[in-house]
Amino acid sequence: MEKLSGLCVLLAALSLAVAGDKVTLANFTDGDNLTLNVRPSYSEPIINIVWKFNGDLVADWVKDKVPLELYGTFKLRTELDTGNARLVIRSTSKADTGKYTVEINNYVHGESYDARWIKELNETNKPKVVVRTLTCTHDSERCDVSCVADTSEAEPVTYSWKFGEKEWKVSEKDMVINKIDNVHDKTITCRISNPVSENVVSEPIENPLYYYNTGPYWWLLVPLLVLCGCGGAFFMWKRRICPFNPNPNKLDAPTSPPGGPTDAELAERETLKEEP
Numbered sequence: 181m182e183k184l185s186g187l188c189v190l191l192a193a194l195s196l197a198v199a200g201d202k203v204t205l206a207n208f209t210d211g212d213n214l215t216l217n218v219r220p221s222y223s224e225p226i227i228n229i230v231w232k233f234n235g236d237l238v239a240d241w242v243k244d245k246v247p248l249e250l251y252g253t254f255k256l257r258t259e260l261d262t263g264n265a266r267l268v269i270r271s272t273s274k275a276d277t278g279k280y281t282v283e284i285n286n287y288v289h290g291e292s293y294d295a296r297w298i299k300e301l302n303e304t305n306k307p308k309v310v311v312r313t314l315t316c317t318h319d320s321e322r323c324d325v326s327c328v329a330d331t332s333e334a335e336p337v338t339y340s341w342k343f344g345e346k347e348w349k350v351s352e353k354d355m356v357i358n359k360i361d362n363v364h365d366k367t368i369t370c371r372i373s374n375p376v377s378e379n380v381v382s383e384p385i386e387n388p389l390y391y392y393n394t395g396p397y398w399w400l401l402v403p404l405l406v407l408c409g410c411g412g413a414f415f416m417w418k419r420r421i422c423p424f425n426p427n428p429n430k431l432d433a434p435t436s437p438p439g440g441p442t443d444a445e446l447a448e449r450e451t452l453k454e455e456p
């Protein structure tokens with residue numbers, strides 16, 4: 181059993197070596213320099229190099245026999261270092277997306293290169309923080325928020341979030357904010373990055389869960405105090421208590437309008453007199 185699994189490992193390693201399927205990802209965007217390094221660097225002298233792009237010739241060179249030749253769209257913007265077989269392609273565009281392989285001294289090199297054009301993120305991709313929960317107020321326990329941006333052809337995109345004065349944190353496109361962690365965060369901001377561009381930042385939005393630091397329900401006291409004050413003042417006025425009237429049992433000097441007191445006012449005075 182042990183022998184068998186050992187053999188399996190050996191076979192797997194062998195097939196990997198033969199197939200040479202180590203594929204290195206290279207990301208680029210418009211106008212980049214795409215550098216394809218050959219690893220491991222050759223110990224024996226390099227006498228012949230052929231680079232291919234999706235099976236077509238990019239560059240070939242044979243020491244002392246064939247001078248460096250470049251092909252097709254690569255002609256005027258490509259450099260080959262014949263010392264280490266490194267290929268550098270300048271002014272890249274989406275059309276350069278594909279598989280790059282190299283043969284050195286007539287052997288296919290075990291490492292190939294998967295070069296991918298990725299759209300650069302810039303202000304036109306500026307993300308926006310969107311509150312997904314329909315009704316989200318400072319009374320809500322939790323709310324869903326998303327960092328929304330046009331990321332077509334720009335993937336893979338990483339999302340980071342900033343809540344209030346806290347640090348930026350890499351996270352997901354969708355986040356859940358909650359009353360406990362986010363109550364003191366005044367604003368919410370997000371930003372996006374990808375392998376070819378960094379940190380396009382949204383405008384901050386106000387955190388719907390934000391609540392003043394002064395403790396809960398203090399604002400209820402204000403109308404309560406006003407109400408008490410008014411009620412007290414009204415009571416004192418009714419009872420002719422100082423400072424509204426220095427003589428509680430005597431009515432004010434007549435301040436009635438020219439027509440004299442109305443019936444209602446007279447009735448009120450009567451009831452006041454009857455009171456002890």
Ligand SMILES: *[C@@H]1O[C@H](CO)[C@@H](O)[C@H](O)[C@H]1NC(C)=O
Nearest residue numbers: 205206207208296335336375
């Ligand atoms: C290229 O992008 C991929 C994600 O698609 C990432 O895993 C890889 O590390 C990137 N390569 C480089 C050289 O940045």
